[in-house]
Amino acid sequence: MAFKKLLTKRMEFSASHRYWNPGWSEERNKEVFGKASGPHGHGHNYTLEITVEGEVDKETGMIINLYQLKVIMKEVLNDFDHKYLNEDNPHFKELIPTTENIAAVMWDIFYEKLGSNPSCKLYRVRLYETDELYVDYRRVEQ
DSSP, X not given: OOOOOEEEEEXXXXXXXXXXXXXXOHHHHHHXXXXXXXXXXXXXXXXXXXXXXXXXXXXXOOSSOHHHHHHHHHHHHTTTTTEEHHHHOGGGSSSOOOHHHHHHHHXXXXXXXXXXXXXXXXXXXXXXXXXXXXXXXXXXXX
């Protein structure tokens, strides 16, 4: 039986956002999104986990150099950390920055950045909005 080798790195960042669909009335936005639709937005201290899958290199004993993964994560988080996502991050100009959408955007970015690394591939993006709420985006083999 073959086992998958997975490595997960965790980082925290802070960001604010507003749930708002510009195609809806203010009443409809309040009805669907409640307090999250407030005009000034609200913030979270997010926790991001990136999990990669790969073979352990016999010479280094690693799937990926942790420092390299940390650098990639910090680079990506520059566009998210201490930002008002609706206005400061171009991915959310026309996309509501829900936890699900933030995780999906991060999946695409990390997938591209790790694509050039032959030793591993992106397996999962897990984004915690709170201790009680998180979203998983995970690669599923077809």
